[in-house]
Amino acid sequence: MPLARKKTRNYLPLVLLMLALFPIFGSSYYNELIGKIMIMTIFAMSLDLLVGFTGLVSFGHAAFFGVAAYSVVLLSPKYDPGNLLLVLPGAVFTGAAVAFVVGLFVLRTKGIYFIMVTLAFAQMIYFVFHDTPLGGGSDGAFLNVKPELRIGEKVLLDLNEPMQFYYVVLVLLVVAYVFLRVLLRSPLGHALAGIRSNEHRMLSLGFPVFLYKLAGFVTAGGIAGLAGFLSACQYGFVTPEILSWHQSGNVLLMVILGGMGTLNGAAIGAFAFVVLQEVFSALTKHWQLLMGVVIVTVVMVLPGGLSSLPARLKGLLIGGGNRNG
C-alpha cells in the first residue's frame, strides 16, 4: 500500500480545476486533445488495477475497450441519436461481460503465459471484427449520431456538442477515479493487493484467489468499456485497430511510463504518452522510434515511472538515496 499518498492528493483539486476551466481558454483542437487524454487516463487506470494493484500483466486490455466502442455503434440507431442511458451502461456491461468470459480462461494461467493468453484472446476478438461484417469489417463503422440524454422532448445532454462531451468525459473520469480509490481501500482491494504481494499465501489463508482475480478482471474490463464508450463518441467511428495489440501495448506503456500501482501514474502516463505521440508525429513519420527512446530512458532512469519523479528529485536534493519513490 502506498505510504506517500498525502503529497499527491493535494494536487488533485488543482488538476481538477484546471481541467474544468481549460475549455474557456483552449481551442477546439486542444479540447479534443485533453478529452483524448482523459479518456486514455480512464483506460490506463483500468489496466493499472490489474497490472499495478493485482499483479496481472494483461496484454489484451484493448479487447474490452474495443468491444465496448463497437457496442456503442451497434446499440445506436443508424440515423438517430442513441439513448445515453442505454448505450453507456450497455458499453460498460459489454466490456465487463467480455472480460468475464475471457477471464474464466486466462486467469488459470500465470506470468508469461498470462501475458500470451490475454494477447491471444484480444487478437481473436480483433479478427472477429476485422474479418466479419459484424462491425463493418476492416473498414470499421460510423457512429453517425452520438448518443444523447433526453427526457420526453427535452434533451438534457447531447454528446454531439463538443463542450458537453468534454464535461461528460471529465465527470466520468472523476467517477472512475473515485470508484477505483474507494475499491482499493475496500476488503476486495486489500485482497487484490495481497494477491499481488503473495498469491500463494492468499490461497493458504483461505482466499478463493481465482474469484478475486476474476472480480478484478471484470471490474477492469467494465472501466475499460467506459473508456471505449467515450472514445467511440469522441471520434464518431470505430475501426478494428482500436482492438489491436498496438492499442493494448500503448495502454500498457502508459501505465509503465506513469508508474504502476498508483492510479495517478496512469493519468500522468496517459498525458505524457498522448502529448509525446502528438509532438513526435508532427516531427516525423517514424514517431514510434522517438517514443521508444523515451520509454526506454524512463524505465531505466525512473523505475517507478514519471509519478515517482518528485520523490526521486527530493531524494537527490536531500542527498539520501530515496528508493521508495
Add this chain to the structure above:
Amino acid sequence: MAELVLSARGMSRRFGGLYANKDVSLDMHKGVLHAVLGPNGAGKSTLINLLSGDLPPSAGEILYRGEDISGWSPDKRSRAGIGRSYQRTNIFPGFTVFENCRLAAQSRAPRALRVFSKAVSFADLRDAADRAIAQAGLAERRDVVAATLSHGEQRQLEIAMVLATSPSVLLLDEPLAGMGPEESQSMVALLKKLTPDHAILLVEHDMDAVFAVADVITVMVAGQVLESGPPDQIRDSVAVQEAYLGEGEPDDE
C-alpha cells in the same frame, strides 16, 4: 483420547518413481500436540503439504472431521479450519505486521462485495489481528513493515498470520527454525498455550523443544512412518536410535 480432528489414512505421494510419502497414517486430536521428527528428506514437509492441500496425494485418504478432503483445494481446507505455516517464511513483505494479520483475518469474513467500506474499518478483523499479534509476541512491532523485521520476527509473524484465521488445526513447518533462544522459548510457551484448543502438527528439528511440548511423536524415515507414540516410547525406541545413529545423521543439521 480427545476428539479426532484430522487424520491421514494410507497417504502416499510419488514424484516420478520416488515416494516422498509412502502409506503414511496418522491422527490429530484436539488438545494434542503431535510432533513429527525425522532426518532431512524424510518427507515431513511433504506430509504437511499433503494435509494442507498444497500437494495432492497420489493415493490414500485425508479425513477431516470424518469427511474425505483429499480432493479439496488449499483455500477450501483453510476456510474449513486447517491453518498452516511455512518452513520458508511466506508473508506479505510490503505490508505492516498489522495488515499481514488483518488480511489473514479477513479470509474468515471476506466481505468482498462491500466495495464501499474501508477494509481497515471492521473492528472484528482488527481485533482478531491484534489478538494474533499479541499471542505471537509481536505487539511492539505491530506497525512495522514486515520486510524490515528480523528473521526470527518474521517467523513469529508467520505464526501470527495463521492464528488470525482462527484455525482448529495448526500445521506448523519448523516454526523454530532461525529463531534465537529467547524467541524459541516464547514460541514453545505459545505452543503449549495453544495446544488445549487446537489439534497441532509440529514438524521441528529442535529435539529439546519437541520433547518439551509433544504429546505424541511420529518418527519418519524415507517417507514412511517408522514409529509413533508418546515421547518416552520414542526416546527409548531401538528402531529410532538406529535410524538416527545408524545412518550417521545427526538430528539437526
